[in-house]
Amino acid sequence: MIEKVGMTLKYNRLGYLIGEGFSNVFKNKKSTIASLVIMCATMIIFGISYAISENVNNFVAKMEADQGIQVFVNRDASEETIKKVGDEIKKINGVSNVEYKSKEQALDQMKQMLEDQQELLAGYEDNNFFPASYVVTFTDLSMNKQIQEEISKIDNIESIQKNDPVSEALVNIAKGIKIVTTVILVLLIMISIFIISNTIKLTVHVRRREISIMKYVGATNNFIRWPFIVEGMIIGIFAGVISIGLIGCGYVGIANALSKMELMQKMNFSLMNFSEMFSSIVIVYLLLGIGIGTVGSIISMRKYLKV
């Protein structure tokens, strides 16, 4: 019986605090709009950086996956052994494709590379020292290391060659871009917390009298704080929804325009589908919106609760 009363009380109180938060959002239209605009702006810039970094990651991943690694079989291995090695590589979890390159193919390739210096390779047709190899690509690039380890355990493998220098340079550039975008993201989050907390501070300042009245009537700090936090959260969620709509439209538009450009088609480059990023961006935006709103309200209220 006592517990039941307690529960209804708690529910009523929670409902009251959330209701207050909602009515504050609509009552203080000016500051709500100000916060909303600032939050949307930061979130859109955030979204753009996020989209760039995701696409760079995706591009690099695709490139690495296409490239694969080259596994050289021992020079003196028999045909049978070479085939066995190939079968074993295929069995490894996460291997997408295994392409065989025979000794002869390796020599041909080298001949092509040397073009007018064929004399260097004279006589090698009879005594081909190039090893046979397998070009292995992965389904999941993150398993790269693990797969390489497993391959190296197989008998009769001479060496494993990773990506060529050009693609490695590209990967490094991509890593650089990733670091830069991460730094931008962190800065943006900090800036938006600062701006939001200032906007809320303004609201709180306008309502400092109200807050002092609440304190005189015997309201606890939490009781006063929660409607403001709810207000911040609601604004954050709204900003998230608006930004995701704008970012989504913009992104799809750009992706379509790019896909029609000849250069991009030649380079075989296309932006990721927005739906691939959608779920992660929604989660990030909601967390960001709620987080910034909440932290902003808590920071900005501290001063005014000391009555």
Added chain:
Amino acid sequence: MIEFRNVTKKYDTGTVAVQNANFIIEKGEFAFLVGASGSGKSTLIKLILKEEEPTSGNIIINKKDTTFLKPKRIPFLRRSMGVVFQDFRLLPDKTVYDNVAYAMYIVRATPRHIRRQVPMVLSLVGLSGKAQMYPHELSGGEQQRVALARALVNNPSMLIADEPTGNLDPETAWDIMNLLNDINMRGTTVVVATHAKDVVDEMKKRVIQINKGTIVRDDRKGGYDFEV
């Protein structure tokens, strides 16, 4: 009920607002705090509300020494006393009803209790018909009645009023004072800081007079007296 033991309050600016104050206000008493502006009346009220900390001495409220009260417990101390100010301090965007109900939400009253209690105090202060109006639609006297209703709605054991009639015309001021007297008759301790001389003279209640921070007179049935 309210006891000051050797209380001194010195502000950071160096001003000594209260100097070695000693008095006891018993349960059910009606006491006036009088003195010219700047005499330290408001500081006494702030000390009772624990808005300010005494520099030295002890303040005992409801048998509890509030000197070492944790900040977290202050809201609960304030719930044991209703407070009324000169400038009413109502929430402007809430109706009369909600202004009063607000004080009950804070103490986690049930919706049923709120629905029963709010109309009761509103009728006690004579505002039954104005529950759905907003503060700006009311006269000064009516706004002070709302503030009184809010102060009383949780049945506090004491009522603290800081210049409750300071913004009101003499006739309305009398209405409010009579209301405070009625509230006192119902058993609530009432402390009123004021410089309304005629009211104090007429009502023949206990008068504690403060001058330049020092309590200069404590009269059981006194009148207002500037000349000391």
